[in-house]
Amino acid sequence: MLRYIVQRFFQSLLTLFVVVTVVFILMRFMPIEGFFGPNYDKLDPEQQQAILRSMGLLDPLHIQLKNFYLQLLRGDLGTSTIFRPNVPVWEIIAPKIPYSLFLGWASLTLSITIGFTLGVFMARYKSTFLDRLGTLYIVIINAVPSAVYYLFLQLYGKDLLNLPMLFDPDNPKSWILPIISMALGGIAGNAMWMRRYMVDELNKDYIRLARAKGMRNSAIMFKHVMRNAMIPMVHGIPTSILLVMVGSLYIESLYSIPGMGGLLIQAIQRQDTPLVQALVLIFSAFSIFGLFMGDLLMAALDPRIKLGAKEGSR
Amino acid sequence: MAKTVEELRAEYATKEKILEVKDLVIKFSLRGDVLTAIREASLDLYKGESLCIVGESGSGKSVLTKSFMGMLDANGWVESGSILYEGQDLAKYKTEREWLRIRGKEIAMVFQDPMTALNPLRTVGRQIQEAVELHQGLRGRPAKEAVYELLEQVGIDDPVRRYKQYPFEFSGGMRQRVVIAIALACKPKILICDEPTTALDVSIQAQILELLTQMQKAYNLTLIYITHDLGVVAHVADRVAVMYAGEIVEVGLAEEIFYNPKHPYTINLLSSLPQLGVKGQDLFAIRGTPPSLFKEIQGDAFAPRNPMALKIDFLHRPPYFEVSPTHKAKTWLLDPRAPKVELPEAIRLLQSKWGDDVVADA
Ligand SMILES: Nc1ncnc2c1ncn2[C@@H]1O[C@H](COP(=O)(O)OP(=O)(O)OP(=O)(O)O)[C@@H](O)[C@H]1O
Numbered sequence: 042m043l044r045y046i047v048q049r050f051f052q053s054l055l056t057l058f059v060v061v062t063v064v065f066i067l068m069r070f071m072p073i074e075g076f077f078g079p080n081y082d083k084l085d086p087e088q089q090q091a092i093l094r095s096m097g098l099l100d101p102l103h104i105q106l107k108n109f110y111l112q113l114l115r116g117d118l119g120t121s122t123i124f125r126p127n128v129p130v131w132e133i134i135a136p137k138i139p140y141s142l143f144l145g146w147a148s149l150t151l152s153i154t155i156g157f158t159l160g161v162f163m164a165r166y167k168s169t170f171l172d173r174l175g176t177l178y179i180v181i182i183n184a185v186p187s188a189v190y191y192l193f194l195q196l197y198g199k200d201l202l203n204l205p206m207l208f209d210p211d212n213p214k215s216w217i218l219p220i221i222s223m224a225l226g227g228i229a230g231n232a233m234w235m236r237r238y239m240v241d242e243l244n245k246d247y248i249r250l251a252r253a254k255g256m257r258n259s260a261i262m263f264k265h266v267m268r269n270a271m272i273p274m275v276h277g278i279p280t281s282i283l284l285v286m287v288g289s290l291y292i293e294s295l296y297s298i299p300g301m302g303g304l305l306i307q308a309i310q311r312q313d314t315p316l317v318q319a320l321v322l323i324f325s326a327f328s329i330f331g332l333f334m335g336d337l338l339m340a341a342l343d344p345r346i347k348l349g350a351k352e353g354s355r
Numbered sequence: 356m357a358k359t360v361e362e363l364r365a366e367y368a369t370k371e372k373i374l375e376v377k378d379l380v381i382k383f384s385l386r387g388d389v390l391t392a393i394r395e396a397s398l399d400l401y402k403g404e405s406l407c408i409v410g411e412s413g414s415g416k417s418v419l420t421k422s423f424m425g426m427l428d429a430n431g432w433v434e435s436g437s438i439l440y441e442g443q444d445l446a447k448y449k450t451e452r453e454w455l456r457i458r459g460k461e462i463a464m465v466f467q468d469p470m471t472a473l474n475p476l477r478t479v480g481r482q483i484q485e486a487v488e489l490h491q492g493l494r495g496r497p498a499k500e501a502v503y504e505l506l507e508q509v510g511i512d513d514p515v516r517r518y519k520q521y522p523f524e525f526s527g528g529m530r531q532r533v534v535i536a537i538a539l540a541c542k543p544k545i546l547i548c549d550e551p552t553t554a555l556d557v558s559i560q561a562q563i564l565e566l567l568t569q570m571q572k573a574y575n576l577t578l579i580y581i582t583h584d585l586g587v588v589a590h591v592a593d594r595v596a597v598m599y600a601g602e603i604v605e606v607g608l609a610e611e612i613f614y615n616p617k618h619p620y621t622i623n624l625l626s627s628l629p630q631l632g633v634k635g636q637d638l639f640a641i642r643g644t645p646p647s648l649f650k651e652i653q654g655d656a657f658a659p660r661n662p663m664a665l666k667i668d669f670l671h672r673p674p675y676f677e678v679s680p681t682h683k684a685k686t687w688l689l690d691p692r693a694p695k696v697e698l699p700e701a702i703r704l705l706q707s708k709w710g711d712d713v714v715a716d717a
């Protein structure tokens with residue numbers, strides 16, 4: 042078990058390292074304007090070169106890369122160029138994190154609890170009206186572009202339920218729509234997989250034995266099927282986290298939420314390369330952390346991992 | 356101690372029936388079509404005996420026995436007939452509630468493949484304990500003790516440690532022992548073993564067989580044993596039922612079936628045994644394929660594959676003809692009007708050994 046965790050931990054570190062490198066390389070492909078301040082237009086080519094040189098951007102790539110790593114190790118994410126010139130990027134991002142974290146957490150919780158429950162019921166009442174209704178929901182969510190139902194929700198949430206259209210930290214009612222919007226996709230995905238995994242389990246031989254020994258269907262569902270289906274589900278949690286983060290990019294702009302997602306959109310629009318770079322890194326770190334947590338949960342739930350079983354051992 | 360066939364017959368005359376299947380018809384719906392898997396099968400089961408059901412793949416052995424526990428797949432149902440158990444007609448049972456009175460408590464089952472029969476994510480001990488809790492009314496500590504005892508009984512050493520292990524830490528044979536422990540934990544009266552050794556190594560097969568016979572004695576079980584292996588039949592069976600295309604075509608004491616088979620299918624089945632092969636002759640094999648279960652079958656279902664079929668076999672379904680009080684077969688060959696037919700040499704050899712001097716191992 043410990044070996045597995047240590048192994049996964051180093052794998053995560055390695056992934057993070059690769060991601061950092063890729064982000065760095067991608068950022069070098071961004072338009073060069075992103076590295077200058079607001080007065081880019083007024084600078085002549087020589088001044089531009091001087092600025093680039095002072096930022097170390099004219100050094101050979103491997104030197105730049107090394108500096109980039111060292112800078113990150115020091116916890117320095119760089120300074121903003123356009124968004125708020127010369128302000129350390131971290132200072133811009135830090136106050137936004139709580140909003141994103143809170144909303145992300147809330148919608149993740151929602152998508153897991155409701156999604157899992159819906160999936161369980163769909164499997165339990167397979168081929169009944171409830172199952173069909175759930176399937177319809179899943180199909181709609183997957184077929185309709187998310188931007189469309191986000192808007193739909195925002196408009197009708199206001200018209201029909203009189204919920205605020207914009208986010209206001211002091212008014213909890215205004216949190217409802219963005220949280221639900223962000224959760225809808227996750228609910229659909231989780232319900233779909235939960236149903237699928239449970240139906241898979243239901244067809245397995247050991248269910249027959251459990252029935253043959255006189256267990257009630259409800260007990261079988263609860264003690265055997267659901268628990269076993271949880272393992273692959275837990276594996277999918279990192280994906281849910283990713284989905285929520287992707288959703289947050291658009292949702293935060295839509296509801297004017299002062300979070301990281303909205304900030305990233307603005308940073309991209311205004312070509313503030315260091316800010317974009319830092320945000321992408323933070324998002325990546327969150328995803329990698331999520332994946333790692335998924336692995337840990339798996340290990341806790343699956344005895345075959347816990348006990349370090351070799352596949353197919355008898 | 357060895358008993359003569361006469362003694363065995365006399366014994367059966369006084370035995371009590373525990374389960375009576377009468378004219379059972381079971382159908383399945385499959386992609387809009389209906390197939391009849393069990394066609395008016397009748398079978399009596401006597402308290403304390405071991406009954407082997409033999410017959411080729413698809414003849415309905417599993418379906419028949421599953422219907423005793425309400426474990427037919429969702430697309431199957433009992434169309435007609437009855438399954439009498441302690442004054443109740445199980446064929447009429449519909450709800451889970453009704454079946455919970457039977458499953459485990461009265462009838463338990465051991466399945467073919469021990470590799471998949473256990474939940475891979477629950478400890479072996481817990482899975483046995485579930486049955487203990489359901490059927491012995493024990494909880495907590497005493498339930499656990501009962502599990503330890505069961506593990507020891509089925510030949511698993513170090514039960515305290517084994518309790519906490521998962522199925523993947525057990526070999527196939529050991530898993531089958533666990534499955535048997537689960538069945539025993541239910542304290543059933545009837546134990547159905549559906550090819551319990553087919554998936555195991557030959558050396559392990561014998562051990563499991565041995566264990567089952569031991570447990571039958573210890574728990575006073577009535578055993579239904581499904582198998583393809585006639586060697587196993589010879590080893591465990593008091594009586595044998597031969598199935599063909601959803602019917603019990605012949606049933607009798609093991610000795611009666613082995614030495615004096617009457618139904619052409621049984622005769623063919625025995626002739627195809629390598630052990631019975633006559634030196635210098637090709638090994639016998641049953642030609643053709645079983646009939647489609649989707650169509651109504653005219654006459655004797657085996658007739659199209661039967662080289663000695665009579666004309667009437669294609670027209671009318673034969674009733675049971677009694678050979679002895681314990682032996683009956685569904686074949687027109689037993690009708691007094693039937694002509695004499697030439698039996699395969701191997702069977703003639705067997706029959707020549709048949710007589711009251713034939714003794715059974717008890
Ligand atoms: N759920 C089902 N749906 C449709 N047909 C079924 C179903 N279950 C069984 N059958 C059919 O019923 C017939 C009898 O099957 P059964 O499993 O009882 O055979 P068997 O004698 O146990 O064979 P084997 O020796 O291979 O285990 C087969 O033709 C099979 O295809």
Ligand SMILES: [Mg+2]
Pocket residue numbers: 416417418549
């Ligand atoms: Mg079978």
